Amino acid sequence: MKLIVTDVDKTVHEIAFNPDDILMHVLRAAEMGILAECDGCCVCATCHIYVDAEWLGKLEPIDDDEEDMLDEACTPQENSRLSCQIQLTPQHDGMKLTIGPEWD
Ligand code: FES
Numbered sequence: 001m002k003l004i005v006t007d008v009d010k011t012v013h014e015i016a017f018n019p020d021d022i023l024m025h026v027l028r029a030a031e032m033g034i035l036a037e038c039d040g041c042c043v044c045a046t047c048h049i050y051v052d053a054e055w056l057g058k059l060e061p062i063d064d065d066e067e068d069m070l071d072e073a074c075t076p077q078e079n080s081r082l083s084c085q086i087q088l089t090p091q092h093d094g095m096k097l098t099i100g101p102e103w104d
Contacts, residue, residue: 001016001017001018001019001088001090001092001093002014002015002016002017002093002094003015003017003023003026003092003094003095003096003097004094004095004096004097005027005030005032005096005097005098005099006096006097006098006099007032007033007099008033008099008101008102013030013032015027015030015032017088017092018088019088019089019090020087020088020089021087021088022040022083022084022086022087022088023049023083023084023086023087023088024036024040024047024082024083024084024086025040026088027047027049027083027099032099033099033102034046034047034049034083034099035047036083036084038084039084040084041084042065042066042069042082042084042085043069044069045069045070045072045073045082047082047083047084048070048073048074048076048080048081048082048083048100048101049080049081049082049083049097049098049099049100050077050079050080050081050097050098050100051079051080051081051095051096051097052079052095052096052097052098053079054096055092055095055096055097056079058091058092058095059081059086060085060086060087062081062085063085066081066082066085069082070082073100074100074101075100075101080100083097
């Protein structure tokens with residue numbers, strides 16, 4: 001199974017994942033520029049991504065903690081998510097996403 005990931009330089013990558021992987025871990029292992037400073041504790045927003053619109057409905061809904069942290073993310077959009085809060089499943093095979101802007 002794979003993800004289609006656009007990095008901050010607009011380069012597109014195909015990245016393999018396994019079911020039950022956490023998306024942030026997959027992106028960090030692939031060196032996609034995800035900082036993930038809090039290591040998945042949902043308190044930093046440096047794992048911010050944009051999910052292509054057609055895939056948003058296949059993700060679990062945003063909970064209150066993620067919503068609060070997304071408000072802190074640089075340039076949040078309607079398709080913003082925190083990659084540390086997304087557990088991948090086989091139905092995410094082929095999902096397209098873009099890495100959020102770098103933090104200063
Ligand atoms: S890694 Fe910190 S909020 Fe996701």
